[in-house]
Amino acid sequence: xxxxxxxxxxxxxxxxxxxxxxxxxxxxxxxxxxxxxxxxxxxxxxxxxxxxxxxxxxxxxxxxxxxxxxxxxxxxxxxxxxxxxxxxxxxxxxxxxxxxxxxxxxxxxxxxxxxxxxxxxxxxxxxxxxxxxxxxxxxxxxxxxxxxxxxxxxxxxxxxxxxxxxxxxxxxxxxxxxxxxxxxxxxxxxxxxxxxxxxxxxxxxxxxxxxxxxxxxxxxxxxxxxxxxxxxxxxxxxxxxxxxxxxxxxxxxxxx
Numbered sequence: 001x002x003x004x005x006x007x008x009x010x011x012x013x014x015x016x017x018x019x020x021x022x023x024x025x026x027x028x029x030x031x032x033x034x035x036x037x038x039x040x041x042x043x044x045x046x047x048x049x050x051x052x053x054x055x056x057x058x059x060x061x062x063x064x065x066x067x068x069x070x071x072x073x074x075x076x077x078x079x080x081x082x083x084x085x086x087x088x089x090x091x092x093x094x095x096x097x098x099x100x101x102x103x104x105x106x107x108x109x110x111x112x113x114x115x116x117x118x119x120x121x122x123x124x125x126x127x128x129x130x131x132x133x134x135x136x137x138x139x140x141x142x143x144x145x146x147x148x149x150x151x152x153x154x155x156x157x158x159x160x161x162x163x164x165x166x167x168x169x170x171x172x173x174x175x176x177x178x179x180x181x182x183x184x185x186x187x188x189x190x191x192x193x194x195x196x197x198x199x200x201x202x203x204x205x206x207x208x209x210x211x212x213x214x215x216x217x218x219x220x221x222x223x224x225x226x227x228x229x230x231x232x233x234x235x236x237x238x239x240x241x242x243x244x245x246x247x248x249x250x251x252x253x254x255x256x
Contacts, residue, residue: 008238012037015084016235017076019124020094022049024196025144029091032228035236038089041080043067066092067120068112077127087131089235092121092168093144097198098160110160117164122171129175129184138183139173142234143168146189147250156208165190166192169246176195176244184241187234192250195220200247217252 016033021025022044030042034057039144042053043065050062060140061083065076080087099105125141148157169188176186193212195203203206203221212221230249233239248254 002206003237009073009232009236010037011089011236012234014088015039015041015080015086016089016091017041017043017080017087017124017128018093019043019065019120021053021197022046024198025191025194028224028228029093031057032154032231033139036232036236037199037236039084039086042075043076044094053152065246067124067150068096068115070123073120073127077124077131081131082210087139089140089142090124090128091142091231091235093142094122095121095144095198096161097125098158100156100158101136102159104203105159110163113158114162114164114167117161118167118171121168122175125175125186128183129179137167138185138237138240140235140239141172141184141186143172143186143188145190145246147190147192147253149248150190150248150254156202156211162207162209166236172246173244180243187239187243188246189227189230189234190248190254191221191227191247192216192248192253194227195224207239215253215256217255220251222249222251 016038018030021030022041030040034040039062041052041063042060043063046051047064054060055063063076063079065072091222096113096116121143145168146165148162151168172186172188213219227249230247
């Protein structure tokens, strides 16, 4: 029987983890997955923000977690399995920005950014791959990369940030290749310029805001909700035959 459109995008009965979920895109992602029927474990470092998010939706469960710490990542997955017994969807959203100018970024700073933006997504994806699943469909990993992992953002951006996001694209393709026959799909979402805590300064400054508007075919930055469909597509069975791909949602920034 052919699935309905609602069935394709439904996450009923599935368990998802969203990192970096205490604010911005991560909080939105957690809400979108919960609205689609998933039981969502929202992970981040700020308990007050997580509690506020969980209070807004009974399908969201807060887990205080610093993804730069290996023991925290293992505890996060252990909590998910202890309470739900399964782990179906992972959204690797947590991110660190680092310095804009390479001259201002030490090798230690560079390593710290990669620990959050690249090492943590690899480890969490591996933990997902190791967990059993009784779901008929596939597990789905969505790595949140960036247009800065595809093209230079100079004079904005940052060396460590760009390197980590480009590395996340390579990691996505490699894990997709290694795990595809095991029923694990791995894709990346590459947002353009969206307003968040990390980009508040960018949009508050008139010169940088106009820079975004000039370089984007739609003439503006991304608005709240404009990543919802792309995320849900990659997380759900709607993308059952899609793996190793980068879905860019940037208003045309990288198409020039």
